[in-house]
Structure formats: structure tokens, C-alpha cells
Amino acid sequence: MGVFYNHFHSQLFVQPAYPTRSFAGETVIITGSNVGLGKEAARHIARLGASKLILAVRNVSAGEEAKKDIENTTQCGRSVIEVWQLDLASYESVKAFASRASSLQRIDVLLENAGIATAQWSMAEGHERTLTVNVISTFLLALLLLPKLKSTAKQFNTEPRLTVVSSEVHGWIKFPEWNDPNVFETLDNKEKAKASFGSRYPLSKLLEVLVVREIAPKLDGSGVILNYLNPGLCRTELGREGNFALKILYAIRFARTTEVGGRTLVASAAAGRESHGKWMTDGKVNDNMLAPFPRSNDGKKASEKIWSELAAIVENIQPGVTSNL
Ligand SMILES: NC(=O)c1ccc[n+]([C@@H]2O[C@H](COP(=O)([O-])OP(=O)(O)OC[C@H]3O[C@@H](n4cnc5c(N)ncnc54)[C@H](OP(=O)(O)O)[C@@H]3O)[C@@H](O)[C@H]2O)c1
Incomplete structure (x- = not known):
């Protein structure tokens, strides 16, 4: 079935299950949790008894507001939620x-x-900002925290989850640039990228998919579960930087609420070994819902290529970090 059929079917007929699995005793970090899906996932996880819940946010005062709101709407103790600064x-x-x-x-x-979905071109740390925030820093953070995730697995005989929020829109675009000698260089070139910048957000979500598919097998046997997910179209602040396509989709009015979308994040954060290296959509493991490209032979080659370029970028930022895999 086509990616658009899957999209409309999920939006119209599927309601992800209300999360019920306990997070008692667990320490959970959620990036971008002052608003949107991250905040609603945090609210569920606070309700489900996490011992420590860290809201990793760019704007600490917005994070403090979110913390108060979550505390006032759940039974979680006043010492559970912490707000930590993080700018990707x-x-x-x-x-x-x-x-x-x-x-x-x-x-x-x-x-x-x-994550961001911006219509405005700008650079951060020498790369186009969508790439820096959604891809490079997202995986840099994962790699930097892998030793702690692995030691948690050993020390507490548990299976920590590393969950990447991607999107089904990864299948809504073409990615001819993967054949270029240096893909990030092409994508960082404003002149070359100008014509296709409208699809930069879905492209960033495709890059996430390609990278997860390449690195998940490297974590086999590590005790850490790496999964990735599609929340579906949800009404959040994501269109705030002028993403016209998102505004039109929201206007059609079948977007999920942030609470319902947040359930899909919690499902992946709570998932077991069966989710390792797997795509989750509607809160369930379902690799068949991945777009055809990442699953194709070319997609496999693209995964290898993107990972090798990304590995060089993150090694430049933090030498040795890829050996945490
Ligand atoms: N909404 C949807 O329909 C949909 C569908 C599929 C996938 N997703 C994915 O879901 C995730 C959450 O998006 P959302 O829809 O909840 O959007 P949102 O309401 O705009 O929330 C995005 C969050 O990311 C944070 N963020 C942005 N730039 C950051 C940076 N440089 N450093 C740290 N945090 C940063 C934002 O912080 P500020 O408030 O400070 O900007 C905000 O907390 C994204 O990865 C998105 O791609 C969303």
C-alpha cells in the first residue's frame, strides 16, 4: 500500500493506545519537551511514575512553565521533574x-x-540549521550518552531505550543527492539546495531513518534498544517557522492532538527488545510502514554513505565518539 494511503488510514481510523506501562524507578530524558509532542510525552511519563524526568529544553523558562503545568496535572512529586538547558x-x-x-x-x-521544520535558510555550526538540529546534534547527543545507557543496562539489568522521533514524511520526497560525492556538502550549499529547500524537513527525517538503520545493528548485544517512530500528523508548534505545507495540513483538521501524538512517543520509550532497530507507527512496531527507499538496495547504500559522512562530522566535534557504538 502507498505511503499516502497509510497516512490517511492512520489519521482517520487509528487511535494510538493510551499509555499504561509504569516508568517507576526510571530516569527519562526528553529533548524539546517544553511544548508539543515532547511535553505531552513528558506528561504521560510523569503520570506513569518516572523517578526522574529531565526536560531538555532550549529555553529554560519555557521548560519551567512546562514543568509546573505537568506537575499540576499529574500526581508526580515536586522533585521528579528537572529542567536542563540543551540547544541542539x-x-x-x-x-x-x-x-x-x-x-x-x-x-x-x-x-x-x-526538531524544527523551518522555511528559512540559516546556518548553525557550519551546516544548514535543520541538518544541525534534527540530524547532527540529535545523533551526537545519542553517541555521547551511549556509555551511560549501556552502563545502565549492565548495572541495573534492564534495557534502556534510545528513541528517535522521525516521521512518515521521510517517504514523501525523492533524495537524488545521496549519489553526490559529499551529501552534506551539497545540502549545505544554499545555491544548490535552493530549489529543493521546501523538502528539507522531510529530508532531515529521511536522514534520521537512514542513520538509525545503519547504527542499530551496531548496538545488537549492547543491552540498549534503539527504535524510531512516526507520531502521525499532530497539531503542534512545528509550523511556527513558516512551514506552509504544515499549515495547510493542520488546516485540513485531521491532525492528532498533541496528547494523542505524545502517546506514540511513550509507546516507543516503553517498548521492548522487539522494537530494536524497528520502525514504530501508531504506537506499534511495523517495519512494513517504512517508505520503500530506505528498505531498497539503494537505500542500504545511502544509509552506509550518510552514516560514514555523519560519523566524520561527529568525530570532528568529539574525537572518538563513534567508538561509543
Ligand atoms: N507535529 C507533527 O505533526 C509531527 C509529525 C511527525 C514528526 N514530528 C516530530 O516530532 C518532534 C516534535 O515536534 P513537535 O511537532 O512537537 O513540534 P514543536 O511543538 O515545534 O516542538 C519542537 C520542540 O523542539 C524544540 N527545539 C527546536 N529547536 C531546538 C534546538 N535547537 N535545541 C533544542 N530544542 C529545540 C522546541 O523548543 P522551542 O520551543 O524552544 O523552540 C520544541 O520544544 C519533531 O522531531 C518532529 O519532527 C512531528
Whole structure:
């Protein structure tokens, strides 16, 4: 079945299950949790008894507002939620956050949710900002925190989850640039990228998919579960930087509420070994719902290529970080 059929079917007929699995005793980090899906996932996880819940946010005062709101709408104790600064547009901020988080006793869930869908071209850390925030820093943070996720697995005999919030829109675009000698260089070139910049957000979600598919097997046997997911179309703040396509989709009015969309994040954050390396949609493992390209032979080659370029980029930021895999 086509990707658009799957999209409309899920939006119109599927309601992801209300999360019920306990997070008691667990330490959970959620990036981009001051608003949108991250905040609603945080609310569910607070309700489900997490011992420590870290809202990793770019704007600390917005994070404090979210913390108050979640505390006032759940039974979670006043000492459960902490607000920590994290700006994915700055590698120094990512490194500082990771260094602070590495001193935690345990990390049971790293829910990589923060992301942007901007219509405006700008650079951050030498790369186009969507690539820096959605792709490079997202995986840099994952790699920096892998040692803590692995040690949590061993020390507490548990299976920590590293969850990447991607999107079904990864299948809505073409990606001819994957054949270019240096893909990131092409995508960072404003002149070359101008004509296709409208699809930069879905492209960033495709890059996430390709990278997860390449690195998940490297984590086999590590005790860490790496999964990735599609929340479906949800009414959030994602269109705020002028993403016209998203505004039209929201206007059609079949977008999920943030609460319902947040359930899909919680499903992946709570998922077991069966989800390792797998795509989750509507809160369930379902690799058949991945777009054809990542599953094709060319998609496999693209995964290898994107990962090798990304590995070089993150090694440049933090030498040795890829050996955490
Ligand atoms: N909404 C949908 O229909 C939909 C569908 C599929 C996938 N998704 C994915 O779901 C995730 C959450 O998006 P959302 O829809 O909830 O959007 P949202 O309401 O705009 O929330 C995005 C979050 O990411 C944070 N963020 C943005 N740039 C950041 C940076 N440089 N450093 C740290 N945090 C940053 C935002 O913080 P600020 O508030 O400070 O900007 C905000 O907390 C994204 O990965 C998105 O791609 C969404």
C-alpha cells in the first residue's frame, strides 16, 4: 500500500493506545519537551511514575512553565521533574548537556524528540540549521550518552531505550543527492539546495531513518534498544517557522492532538527488545510502514554513505565518539 494511503488510514481510523506501562524507578530524558509532542510525552511519563524526568529544553523558562503545568496535572512529586538547558543548534551546548547527564546514576530512556521544520535558510555550526538540529546534534547527543545507557543496562539489568522521533514524511520526497560525492556538502550549499529547500524537513527525517538503520545493528548485544517512530500528523508548534505545507495540513483538521501524538512517543520509550532497530507507527512496531527507499538496495547504500559522512562530522566535534557504538 502507498505511503499516502497509510497516512490517511492512520489519521482517520487509528487511535494510538493510551499509555499504561509504569516508568517507576526510571530516569527519562526528553529533548524539546517544553511544548508539543515532547511535553505531552513528558506528561504521560510523569503520570506513569518516572523517578526522574529531565526536560531538555532550549529555553529554560519555557521548560519551567512546562514543568509546573505537568506537575499540576499529574500526581508526580515536586522533585521528579528537572529542567536542563540543551540547544541542539550549538555543539558546546550538546556536549555540556551530555557531560552533565553522564553523571546521572542511570538513564533508562533518551527520547530524542526536539526538531524544527523551518522555511528559512540559516546556518548553525557550519551546516544548514535543520541538518544541525534534527540530524547532527540529535545523533551526537545519542553517541555521547551511549556509555551511560549501556552502563545502565549492565548495572541495573534492564534495557534502556534510545528513541528517535522521525516521521512518515521521510517517504514523501525523492533524495537524488545521496549519489553526490559529499551529501552534506551539497545540502549545505544554499545555491544548490535552493530549489529543493521546501523538502528539507522531510529530508532531515529521511536522514534520521537512514542513520538509525545503519547504527542499530551496531548496538545488537549492547543491552540498549534503539527504535524510531512516526507520531502521525499532530497539531503542534512545528509550523511556527513558516512551514506552509504544515499549515495547510493542520488546516485540513485531521491532525492528532498533541496528547494523542505524545502517546506514540511513550509507546516507543516503553517498548521492548522487539522494537530494536524497528520502525514504530501508531504506537506499534511495523517495519512494513517504512517508505520503500530506505528498505531498497539503494537505500542500504545511502544509509552506509550518510552514516560514514555523519560519523566524520561527529568525530570532528568529539574525537572518538563513534567508538561509543
Ligand atoms: N507535529 C507533527 O505533526 C509531527 C509529525 C511527525 C514528526 N514530528 C516530530 O516530532 C518532534 C516534535 O515536534 P513537535 O511537532 O512537537 O513540534 P514543536 O511543538 O515545534 O516542538 C519542537 C520542540 O523542539 C524544540 N527545539 C527546536 N529547536 C531546538 C534546538 N535547537 N535545541 C533544542 N530544542 C529545540 C522546541 O523548543 P522551542 O520551543 O524552544 O523552540 C520544541 O520544544 C519533531 O522531531 C518532529 O519532527 C512531528
